[in-house]
Amino acid sequence: MKASRGLPADLAHPFSPRGRADPYPAYRWLRANDPVHFDVTSRMWLLTGHADCALALRDPRFSAALGQRERVREDALPPSMLTTDPPEHQRLRSPGALLLGPAAIRGIAAGIAREVDEVMAGLAGRTEVEVTADIGEPVATGVLARLFGLPAAARTEFAGLAARTSVNLDPLAGPKEAAAGRAAMGELTRFLGAHADRALGGRDEDGRTSPFGRLAADDRLTRPEMLGVASLAIVGGWKPLAEMVGNALYWLLPRPEEAARLREGGEEAAGTAVDELLRVEAPIPFIARVTTEAVPLDGGTIPSGARVLALIAAANRDPAVFDRPDDLVVTRSPNPHLAFGGGTHFCLGAPLVRHAGALLLHDLLSRYPGLRATGSPPVWAPSLVPRRLDGFTLAL
Ligand code: HEM
Secondary structure (H helix, E strand, C coil): CCCCCCCCCCCCCCCCHHHHHCCHHHHHHHHHHCCEEEECCCCEEEECCHHHHHHHHHCCCEECCCCCHHHHHHHCCCCCHHHCCCCHHHHHHHHHHHHHCHHHHHHCHHHHHHHHHHHHHHCCCCCEEEHHHHHHHHHHHHHHHHHHCCCHHHHHHHHHHHHHHHHHHCCCCCHHHHHHHHHHHHHHHHHHHHHHHHHHHCCCCCCCCCHHHHHHHCCCCCHHHHHHHHHHHHHHHHHHHHHHHHHHHHHHCCCHHHHHHHHHCHHHHHHHHHHHHHHHCCCCCCEEEEECCCEEECCEEECCCCEEEECHHHHCCCCCCCCCCCCCCCCCCCCCCCCCCCHHHCCCCHHHHHHHHHHHHHHHHHHCCCCEEECCCCEECCCCCCCCEECCEEEC
16 A cells, blocks of 8 residues: 555545535545545545546446445345446346336337426426426426336325435435435335336326336346335436436536537537536546455555545546546537446436436526526535535526
8 A cells, every 4th residue: 555645735625514515626636646545534545537437437356346235234125236246236237227228218208208398387487496496306206207107196205205215325424314314215115116016007198118117027136126226226316317407507507608509409419418517517426346456556556455436526527538627518529427437337327317317408498598596606515425506596
């Protein structure tokens, strides 16, 4: 292990309350000065360069399963694909394509368009809205309700459970919140179990079985495993999707030329823009792994059995890979950002996020070209995952 330098005194630690508001100066310093950094506060190795982070996500010497075993037992939940290594990982992930693969998303595209349209129609007559409560959360709930074939009457309970379980995403949540989040997981699993049988026979207004119905009918997984895949999609998906719109507008509204490019370029341009918006403000800023053996990197050797955080929010602004890394360039292509991770655990929800995000942002900016922030400037919430804003109000 090499001696690791500490951050200069004037830079806030990226996980401290001050650093969470703006972690980018610390990320920049680490990437330039100590890209393989042992952090004494978290007792973890922090990787900040794009090449090192991409390697940690793709190389089997970085395990997603090690270090998670205690947590899985404590939760009394079936093993999750997120915390499993190959070959077991592939067994759990393959059927997940029935729920979240490109064909599943194409199958509910008309339903997603109706959901976005309904949320937009609900804004008519309003002069001011709060982005997450009035747009992000209702859209995330509607989109996931389509995936799961949920009847209208179940949506409020579903949204409550999705909100309560989303705390499980935050590794630094306090013990009380974490315990509440785990308890809510049990409730979510029971809720999904009750809906699985209905989803098997249920049809939407276009006569289709929901993607969840097709997953539930598949026999490659046991029922608890199938419910584990489904609940992971909700825990990993609802909150990041709900918060994405606020983060996107935070960047777009002060840059009207970029917003105009997104609005005027049609849906394909909006899809390219979604990737760029996720690059500059990665909602999941880091990914944890544990090394199975010592791994020599240019910036130093990580010992075996070490806990590693690939700081993808830092990698996404690496000047070795991205021109003008701190600027929003909505037409950026190619865009090898790591906001969806990489390798075998690459976000299974990415087709859904790209599709729904592009549709929503394009629709919102087209319907409300005068959209502007109002009230006090929004602040970044203290939670680390997902990175999100508190109290972002807009005048329509
Ligand atoms: C802006 C929104 C989202 C972002 C930034 C995001 C990001 C990520 C990242 C970084 C990973 C990799 C984690 C790792 O390697 O340990 C991941 C995995 C995953 N995501 Fe997403 N996600 C988003 C939305 C969604 C949605 C909407 C869903 C489903 C409805 C979803 C489902 C999943 C699943 C199932 C995995 C696990 C894949 C595996 O372990 O093989 N995500 N996501």
